[in-house]
Amino acid sequence: MMEILRSLEAMRAWRASLPHDHRVGFAPTMGNLHAGHIALIHAAQRRSDGVVASVFVNPMQFGASEDLDAYPRTLEADLEKLEAAGAVAVFTPTTTDIYPDGISQHTAVDVPGLTDVLCGASRPGHFRGVTTVVSKLLGLVRPHVAAFGAKDLQQVLVIKKMVRDLSIATEIEVVPTVREIDGLAMSSRNGYLSPEERSLAPLFSQILEQVCQQLFQSGSDIDAVIKEAISRLTSAGFVVDYLEARHTYDLSAASSLAQETAIFGAASLGTTRLIDNRIVERS
DSSP states (O other): OOOOOHHHHHHHHHHHHHHHHHEEEEEEEEESOHHHHHHHHHHHTSSSOOOOOEEEOOOSSSSSSSSTOOOOOOOHHHHHHHHTTTSEEEEEHHHHHTTTTOGGGGGOOOOOTTSSTTTHHHHHHHHHHHHHHHHHHHHOOOOOOEEEEGGGGHHHHHHHHHHHHHHOOOEEEEOOOBBBBTTTTGGGGGGGGGGHHHHHTTTHHHHHHHHHHHHHHOOOOOHHHHHHHHHHHHHHEEEEEEEEEEEEEOBBBBBSSOOOEEEEEEETTEEEEEEEEEEOOOO
């Protein structure tokens, strides 16, 4: 039976009870789980003796005008899904557990460089909240491997740098983006989409894929291809935050495909913000 760990003390006690050679997997989530989250559990299972998940809506990574209060919280359904997926434990701390003296008085973790662009530029402080809570969760769970989804590729790169820079003894497993049958990247926020918006939303990932194909097949000018894609999305009704080609090793702007390059995009439909990315295949 899956154990539910509702406090820091319970988390620490559970971790201390494991045999020394027990390999621990970890899948941190904010809940409202879908198949993409379950893929994290399964990926961590393949590289561990048992997986603990966490469910915590982290207020530190939400801006003042963002959807913290509206963010869907479905803990009971999440617990059922996690147990069915084979998680051996789930950590469900409160905000007071994680930030006992409040967010403004809590030590923060900043990762320079990678957090200044893309979502970091659009959402100031967002990655500071992500890296702070992830570093704390890694310290509590002490996993050998932790799984993160490639849909949030910038986040993955930031967390990898944090783990490397702080000498945290956790391997980061990157799990491929799980998509709906029409190609839309699965996200807990997709539930905000109206029926009309939901029918249009797959165009976002389709255009990102088409950009990659254009660059691979013809070696077209990157800026021109990106400009055309933004125009198509805008004409279709998306409000484009960014659509950019960047190298995956340091998120520098890509003027060529000499290094591995991804197309990163963020755009809104109504009140819903969509993010996605595609790696440009190279011959």
